Amino acid sequence: xxxxxxxxxxxxxxxxxxxxxxxxxxxxxxxxxxxxxxxxxxxxxxxxxxxxxxxxxxxxxxxxxxxxxxxxxxxxxxxxxxxxxxxxxxxxxxxxxxxxxxxxxxxxxxxxxxxxxxxxxxxxxxxxxxxxxxxxxxxxxxxxxxxxxxxxxxxxxxxxxxxxxxxxxxxxxxxxxxxxxxxxxxxxxxxxxxxxxxxxxxxxxxxxxxxxxxxxxxxxxxxxxxxxxxxxxxxxxxxxxxxxxxxxxxxxxxxxxxxxxxxxxxxxxxxxxxxxxxxxxxxxxxxxxxxxxxxxxxxxxxxxxxxxxxxxxxxxxxxxxxxxxxxxxxxxxxxxxxxxxxxxxxxxxxxxxxxxxxxxxxxxxxxxxxxxxxxxxxxxxxxxxxxxxxxxxxxxxxxxxxxxxxxxxxxxxxxxxxxxxxxxxxxxxxxxxxxxxxxxxxxxxxxxxxxxxxxxxxxxxxxxxxxxxxxxxxxxxxxxxxxxxxxxxxxxxxxxxxxx
Amino acid sequence: xxxxxxxxxxxxxxxxxxxxxxxxxxxxxxxxxxxxxxxxxxxxxxxxxxxxxxxxxxxxxxxxxxxxxxxxxxxxxxxxxxxxxxxxxxxxxxxxxxxxxxxxxxxxxxxxxxxxxxxxxxxxxxxxxxxxxxxxxxxxxxxxxxxxxxxxxxxxxxxxxxxxxxxxxxxxxxxxxxxxxxxxxxxxxxxxxxxxxxxxxxxxxxxxxxxxxxxxxxxxxxxxxxxxxxxxxxxxxxxxxxxxxxxxxxxxxxxxxxxxxxxxxxxxxxxxxxxxxxxxxxxxxxxxxxxxxxxxxxxxxxxxxxxxxxxxxxxxxxxxxxxxxxxxxxxxxxxxxxxxxxxx
Numbered sequence: 020x021x022x023x024x025x026x027x028x029x030x031x032x033x034x035x036x037x038x039x040x041x042x043x044x045x046x047x048x049x050x051x052x053x054x055x056x057x058x059x060x061x062x063x064x065x066x067x068x069x070x071x072x073x074x075x076x077x078x079x080x081x082x083x084x085x086x087x088x089x090x091x092x093x094x095x096x097x098x099x100x101x102x103x104x105x106x107x108x109x110x111x112x113x114x115x116x117x118x119x120x121x122x123x124x125x126x127x128x129x130x131x132x133x134x135x136x137x138x139x140x141x142x143x144x145x146x147x148x149x150x151x152x153x154x155x156x157x158x159x160x161x162x163x164x165x166x167x168x169x170x171x172x173x174x175x176x177x178x179x180x181x182x183x184x185x186x187x188x189x190x191x192x193x194x195x196x197x198x199x200x201x202x203x204x205x206x207x208x209x210x211x212x213x214x215x216x217x218x219x220x221x222x223x224x225x226x227x228x229x230x231x232x233x234x235x236x237x238x239x240x241x242x243x244x245x246x247x248x249x250x251x252x253x254x255x256x257x258x259x260x261x262x263x264x265x266x267x268x269x270x271x272x273x274x275x276x277x278x279x280x281x282x283x284x285x286x287x288x289x290x291x292x293x294x295x296x297x298x299x300x301x302x303x304x305x306x307x308x309x310x311x312x313x314x315x316x317x318x319x320x321x322x323x324x325x326x327x328x329x330x331x332x333x334x335x336x337x338x339x340x341x342x343x344x345x346x347x348x349x350x351x352x353x354x355x356x357x358x359x360x361x362x363x364x365x366x367x368x369x370x371x372x373x374x375x376x377x378x379x380x381x382x383x384x385x386x387x388x389x390x391x392x393x394x395x396x397x398x399x400x401x402x403x404x405x406x407x408x409x410x411x412x413x414x415x416x417x418x419x420x421x422x423x424x425x426x427x428x429x430x431x432x433x434x435x436x437x438x439x440x441x442x443x444x445x446x447x448x449x450x451x452x453x454x455x456x457x458x459x460x461x462x463x464x465x466x467x468x469x470x471x472x473x474x475x476x477x478x479x480x481x482x483x484x485x486x487x488x489x490x491x492x493x494x495x496x497x498x499x500x501x502x503x504x505x506x507x508x509x510x511x512x513x514x515x516x517x518x519x
Numbered sequence: 520x521x522x523x524x525x526x527x528x529x530x531x532x533x534x535x536x537x538x539x540x541x542x543x544x545x546x547x548x549x550x551x552x553x554x555x556x557x558x559x560x561x562x563x564x565x566x567x568x569x570x571x572x573x574x575x576x577x578x579x580x581x582x583x584x585x586x587x588x589x590x591x592x593x594x595x596x597x598x599x600x601x602x603x604x605x606x607x608x609x610x611x612x613x614x615x616x617x618x619x620x621x622x623x624x625x626x627x628x629x630x631x632x633x634x635x636x637x638x639x640x641x642x643x644x645x646x647x648x649x650x651x652x653x654x655x656x657x658x659x660x661x662x663x664x665x666x667x668x669x670x671x672x673x674x675x676x677x678x679x680x681x682x683x684x685x686x687x688x689x690x691x692x693x694x695x696x697x698x699x700x701x702x703x704x705x706x707x708x709x710x711x712x713x714x715x716x717x718x719x720x721x722x723x724x725x726x727x728x729x730x731x732x733x734x735x736x737x738x739x740x741x742x743x744x745x746x747x748x749x750x751x752x753x754x755x756x757x758x759x760x761x762x763x764x765x766x767x768x769x770x771x772x773x774x775x776x777x778x779x780x781x782x783x784x785x786x787x788x789x790x791x792x793x794x795x796x797x798x799x800x801x802x803x804x805x806x807x808x809x810x811x812x813x814x815x816x817x818x819x820x821x822x823x824x825x826x827x828x829x830x831x832x833x834x835x836x837x838x839x840x841x842x843x844x845x846x847x848x849x850x851x852x853x854x855x856x857x858x859x860x861x862x863x
Contacts, residue, residue, distance in 0.1 A: 413608060415604040415605075415608040416608050416610060418569070418571045418595065418602060418604065419602055419604060419608055419610075419663075419666070419667075420596075420610075420621065421570065421571075421594070421595035421596040422569055422570075422595055422596070422598075422600055422601060422602035422622075422667070422672075422676075423596075423601070423621050423622025423666070423667075423670055424596050424597070424599065424622050424670055425596055425621070425622065426594075426596050433621075434610060437612045438610075438611070438612060
């Protein structure tokens with residue numbers, strides 16, 4: 020039952036977009052799209068995606084290789100630091116750069132900010148793959164007369180390909196959905212355009228038409244991801260390696276590599292953090308809104324906490340259906356939540372506004388609706404963690420439990436839940452982190468008078484009160500750092516920090 | 520009473536028909552081995568009996584109670600059937616003692632004693648506090664068996680219990696587990712693709728071919744009188760020799776052979792490798808003449824391939840010999856010992 024509800028909820032935004040777009044004639048649609056210079060938006064998005072993704076691949080793969088395979092100094096410390104940009108919301112990173120130098124804007128600014136914010140999406144799966152590869156493969160390569168570089172190019176890189184491509188798709192989906200950072204950087208994308216349209220007075224038809232284009236692009240990307248996943252099995256043919264790698268000695272290059280990683284960390288975490296600190300100190304002399312900051316923190320904690328609880332609880336039955344009871348029906352439900360992965364926050368938010376104002380005025384502008392939107396947005400994230408955990412807890416354990424005379428609930432309580440506990444925790448952490456730093460949907464859906472850290476930060480930033488915005492950014496980053504560390508350990512980079 | 524009766528069992532996965540009208544009766548207290556090549560449906564059979572899969576049609580009875588009639592299934596937890604999956608599947612988050620006690624009632628005052636007894640039975644007394652990851656593969660398997668035995672089930676199902684063990688451990692475990700299974704007097708069904716395992720442990724061996732039981736018999740009977748060529752060649756090594764039947768004897772390239780049973784329409788006979796005796800070449804002897812094609816030496820014995828010189832079609836024979844292993848190319852004499860089984 021819960022699973023069906025979840026599936027329906029996830030499809031709501033898509034129904035909304037199609038419904039809205041279907042009211043328009045073809046000609047009218049054409050004119051509207053033309054007015055928004057859709058081709059400029061597409062080319063903007065494409066240009067940014069390609070450039071930022073390429074830079075992210077280079078940074079992510081190089082950093083992953085150095086941390087996993089080389090004797091670069093402090094590799095374990097770097098292993099942790101390199102994940103941290105994920106704890107800094109994109110719009111905070113954008114604010115940090117722009118407030119340091121107002122000259123940073125447009126295409127080059129967007130590339131700069133997003134590359135340093137998104138390279139962990141390549142870095143993380145690359146680390147996971149590198150630490151899973153069987154060292155024997157590379158040893159065989161060497162024994163066949165290949166040099167280290169040839170081994171990397173011909174044996175390691177092909178195996179990393181899936182991790183890299185998967186990371187690229189995640190980056191692209193993020194780029195498409197991001198509003199705050201591009202708004203600060205004054206770079207026009209679909210999402211900023213839709214938002215502007217909405218702010219101008221909710222021109223439903225126009226905004227939803229743009230949403231439709233955005234959605235189509237996202238779903239196409241998702242299809243690519245799906246195809247990759249289908250072939251992913253080939254990446255892990257031989258299972259976990261029994262032995263550990265001997266680290267590559269870099270010699271003199273050791274310090275160059277160290278310097279490189281240091282610069283990467285400085286640009287990706289150092290700049291945002293020091294900028295926040297700078298404005299904190301500066302802003303201290305002016306107005307420090309301690310009371311409203313406290314209220315915003317409390318609101319954020321409550322919202323993120325409830326979203327994490329509800330989403331994880333709902334992910335459990337869906338994951339169960341998907342992993343344990345494969346059928347056309349369960350695949351359908353899983354797929355519908357999976358499609359939601361491609362839904363930008365703005366589309367979800369507009370859909371909820373649309374349905375609430377028409378059919379459920381009572382919940383419009385309510386916390387309930389806001390949390391429901393968070394659930395739709397972040398359920399796919401929670402599902403990934405819960406499904407992975409369930410898949411690793413063999414069904415035969417549950418069967419043995421039943422054969423020993425224990426019913427469904429006892430087995431769930433005494434066998435399954437203890438085994439997937441870490442996965443549930445990771446799912447909750449992931450949702451908490453994402454909710455605490457969510458801006459786009461929160462701006463549209465939060466009840467009047469409700470201010471979260473993100474929206475509080477946003478209202479000051481748009482008023483160019485960088486000093487007043489800084490405390491909000493600081494609390495947000497501090498709040499998300501904890502789940503981010505939990506996550507990075509769970510997602511496999513934990514092996515880097517603890518192994519060998 | 521915990522006899523297991525299976526009649527007309529059918530089960531398909533998608534378009535793949537795995538079980539095709541399978542019939543099998545395992546009497547109370549018997550240890551039955553279900554033997555068959557991989558993919559023949561033996562694991563599916565076990566899972567249907569255990570209640571982890573539902574039958575499409577047919578009937579499964581345990582101890583006189585119908586647990587699955589192709590429409591309604593008794594839940595797995597209500598069947599009182601112990602299950603030992605491949606590789607044991609111990610609960611990794613529980614200690615050995617908690618694993619073994621899992622199926623016992625929480626209020627059972629004898630709980631600790633029952634756990635201790637079950638562990639004693641499998642030779643792991645005092646292991647209660649260990650964690651599963653501190654045990655060897657063989658020990659894990661024995662804990663899994665103790666866990667299945669502790670609630671005193673009507674029957675025990677074992678799915679390839681020794682497959683994950685290394686060969687040396689496997690032989691020792693096989694003897695140990697066979698002794699345990701016999702001592703508890705429970706009905707046991709063990710699934711395996713290893714004929715030596717089936718023949719050495721079980722009272723009764725059921726050979727499954729294409730989702731049906733091809734033959735059920737005690738091990739010796741099965742080996743001596745296989746019902747079909749499939750069974751003959753799956754259970755032990757088999758030489759199938761073409762013959763011409765003449766009353767109670769048969770003429771073949773191996774000379775005149777004595778038949779073990781009524782010939783019927785048979786055109787071939789089954790000759791086991793150990794029934795064939797290799798003799799040094801003797802020009803004047805009356806036994807069949809052959810030439811050694813290859814020799815596989817195992818230490819305690821050797822498997823020799825011999826091509827017979829008589830007969831229209833060249834006939835290859837597998838011969839197991841414990842004496843001197845002849846070299847390829849040598850000429851030898853082949854004598855048949857005992858009677859042979861006619862096969863249709």
